[in-house]
Amino acid sequence: MTVAVVLVIVVALGFDFVNGFHDAANSIATVVSTRVLSPRLAVLWAAVFNFVAFLVFGDEVASTIAKDVVDQNILSIGVIFAGLVGAIVWDLITFWLGLPTSSSHALVGGMAGAAVARAGFDVLIAEGLRTIGVFIVLSPLGGLAFALLLTVLISWVFHRNRRLDRLNRGFRRGQLVSAAAFSLGHGANDAQKTMGIILALLIASGHAAADASTPLWVVLSAHTAIALGTLTGGWRIVKTMGSRITRLQPVGGVAAESAAAVTLFATSAAGIPVSTTHTITGAIVGVGAARRISAVRWGVAGRVVWAWVLTIPGAFSIAFLTSALLDVVS
Secondary structure: OOHHHHHHHHHHHHHHHHHHHHOHHHHHHHHHHOOOOOHHHHHHHHHHHHHHHHHOOOOHHHHHHHHOOEOHHHOOHHHHHHHHHHHHHHHHHHHHHOOOOOHHHHHHHHHHHHHHHHHOHHHEOHHHHHHHHHHHHHHHHHHHHHHHHHHHHHHHHOOOOOOHHHHHHHHHHHHHHHHHHHHHHHHHHHHHHHHHHHHHHHHHOOOOOOOOOOOHHHHHHHHHHHHHHHHOOOHHHHHHHHHHOOOOOHHHHHHHHHHHHHHHHHHHHOOOOOOHHHHHHHHHHHHHHHHOHHHOOHHHHHHHHHHHHHHHHHHHHHHHHHHHHHHHHO
16 A cells, blocks of 8 residues: 555544544443443443444445445545545534534535535535435434433333332443443444545555455454544533433433434444434433423533534535645645
8 A cells, every 4th residue: 555545544543533532422421420430431331332343233334435425436545635634623623612513424524525625516426415414313303202202111111119229220230231232333333434434545546446345454443443532531522411411310321322322223234324423412302301391401402403513514614625725735
């Protein structure tokens, strides 16, 4: 491989690492806010299941990112690099602001912006982007609906139980399982996005055929990078996700994580790249709304939604400028 290809692979794994610490809050916020695990143990727990996800899921999401966002003929080392810069810079900005935005949609916006800067809007693949756009809405709604229903079901099943301390102890143990399941779904969906970018780079540089599957070394390196990123934590966003949107008890943590995990398992199996951030946020709102509408801090939720809305155009703009600058200096 050329030095340029290796450097862009390193940048892609850097994005995966940033994704890990930016989205660590998704995996651990509920289990930390309910005090089931300490922050240090929670990130270790999440990182382990981020890594082992490759043993459970295939590479359908990676294939979608590599082949269904922009025309492969326009992809080059420079375009992919500019797309990654757009996604990383947007992630770092929102991390500093403590906003749980989507690394997935930052990556899609970055790749689209870099490609459009080189060849115009015709290089975008409408069908793939349409599917991603639909699930920007459906993934948080799915998480919200599943979490609300699960919370109501749990309340109905245990409504006669007067031993609340004992019940909470049971759900604290259950939250270890639900947090592991969500971290597994996070690793399955988010690590595959970096795998897809590296696969697109290998195809564009002639190191892989257009119909190639993801090499094992790419799978292992992507899951390692996201797991290491998760180990560094993301404490600004943990605070927003774990306590500012609504207050969670262990029963709510189980409901939110289980609902989000089911959504991620289904979309990963279908090869649909969705936002783990959107999914778990929707689930947390669903848990709060199941208690009472006023239990949700809608002002904080509104700031989060605005950050979601701005993610794709924000990353698109940064990548567009980066790509245009590379075009000028090259």
